[in-house]
Amino acid sequence: MAKPLFCRIEQLAHLRLPSQTFIPALLQELHYIIPSIANTFCWQDADGNLSNIYDETANTDIYESFVRSISSQKPDKYSHTINWVSKLDTSTTSFENFGKCPFIAEFYKTIMLEAGYVNTCFIPVFHNSTHKRLGVLMIHRSKGDQDFSKSEQQYLQEIT
Numbered sequence: 560m561a562k563p564l565f566c567r568i569e570q571l572a573h574l575r576l577p578s579q580t581f582i583p584a585l586l587q588e589l590h591y592i593i594p595s596i597a598n599t600f601c602w603q604d605a606d607g608n609l610s611n612i613y614d615e616t617a618n619t620d621i622y623e624s625f626v627r628s629i630s631s632q633k634p635d636k637y638s639h640t641i642n643w644v645s646k647l648d649t650s651t652t653s654f655e656n657f658g659k660c661p662f663i664a665e666f667y668k669t670i671m672l673e674a675g676y677v678n679t680c681f682i683p684v685f686h687n688s689t690h691k692r693l694g695v696l697m698i699h700r701s702k703g704d705q706d707f708s709k710s711e712q713q714y715l716q717e718i719t
Contacts, residue, residue: 565592568718578602586615592718593711594704596675599697600684601644607692609645616674640666644695650682650712677702680712684719 568588576584586598597616604610639662653671657664671679676699684693696719698707 565718567591582613583615586613589698589715589718593680593698593715594700595698596701596704597699599699600694601697602694603645603692607645609641609695636662636666636669639663644681645692647681647683647695650680650716652681652707652712653679654706671699674699675701678704678706680707680715682712682715682719 568585571581571584571588574581582600586600589595589598597614599612599614601609601613602611639660643660643663653663653667657667667679671677678700680698680700682696682698684696685691686693696715698715700707
């Protein structure tokens, strides 16, 4: 990965923008470093719940699905997937997890594939000094794109 591109993200981070401004800018900058069709970020609240989502494609179907999952009172594919995503401690991809959890696979088939996201890399974001979990970054690729390499996953983990 090119160091000058990482410098752009570092410069962006030093602007001390509010998260609602910083996250969209960061998601755009990531396209220059990691090939993707779209990027998403979910904030995580103090109780560990995913409390907000920003998808740079403004895909309203995804918003509605996440809102349903957050407000769901019964265990279903949405709540199981949200629970799984909110507890990740290291980066992983959807390809690495197919077949391991039927709820996640079903969520991916009915929501993510419909949005055109064939493979997603999930990267948990932690505060550098407190190690408090802040959210989850998701980098999405389409059907024709390659899987995420270990070096790409490591680089994304470094950026977060």
